[in-house]
């Protein structure tokens with residue numbers, strides 16, 4: 461990977477801004493932005509998507525190698541999110557404990573459950589895959605978080621449930637690694653409850 465594919469956030473050597481300055485948008489415009497970004501991601505050519513997923517996996521593993529965190533909250537991909545299963549398998553082989561997010565309750569923080577690649581999964585009410593045998597764990601110190609969109613300050617746009625925002629609110633904050641395709645870069649103002657991600661990894665080289 462190259463340094464460019466990791467986008468450092470919160471004023472740490474920000475790369476040159478290639479988009480317009482962060483813009484305040486109305487809730488209606490935010491909803492429209494979510495729709496546009498989701499459509500762009502879903503329209504990706506499957507072969508292209510696989511290549512980008514492989515690059516993101518390589519970038520994630522290079523990032524892991526630098527700090528070797530022992531417990532990581534990952535995600536099971538939905539709605540065209542980058543599929544990083546090969547990286548998860550490599551992390552598990554390296555002895556990293558993995559956890560998946562679990563929605564226990566609407567309007568609440570996410571829970572986390574221990575997960576090993578290959579174990580039996582079921583879909584929850586929201587259509588998200590979770591381990592059939594739920595083994596709750598504490599919030600990992602390091603979280604990989606899928607982004608529908610992200611802005612140049614490292615703020616994330618999700619599906620609008622506020623689950624990750626609530627999860628990140630309590631201190632001490634975990635180390636957060638946003639995962640997205642570069643096409644998810646967008647211009648929007650952060651809300652007061654938004655917490656900037658520490659780093660965003662894309663396929664970009």
Ligand SMILES: Nc1nc2c(c(=O)[nH]1)N(C=O)[C@@H](CNc1ccc(C(=O)N[C@@H](CCC(=O)O)C(=O)O)cc1)CN2
Nearest residue numbers: 535536537538539561563586587588606619621623624
């Ligand atoms: N991969 C992943 N897991 C996650 C999140 C996420 O953003 N991504 N979440 C972050 O908060 C929580 C769940 N949030 C969700 C937000 C929206 C939908 C949703 O729109 N589901 C569609 C089906 C999508 C599909 O399977 O393609 C639906 O119910 O119609 C599901 C879960 C916890 N797990």
Ligand SMILES: Nc1ncnc2c1ncn2[C@@H]1O[C@H](COP(=O)(O)OP(=O)(O)OP(=O)(O)O)[C@@H](O)[C@H]1O
Nearest residue numbers: 616617618619620621622623624625626629651653
């Ligand atoms: N820390 C928090 N405490 C209480 N409510 C919150 C908190 N963070 C976000 N919310 C609420 O959650 C709702 C959705 O927030 P936002 O639009 O930022 O979602 P999102 O980050 O795109 O979604 P998600 O995190 O689920 O992917 C907002 O109405 C907001 O008021």
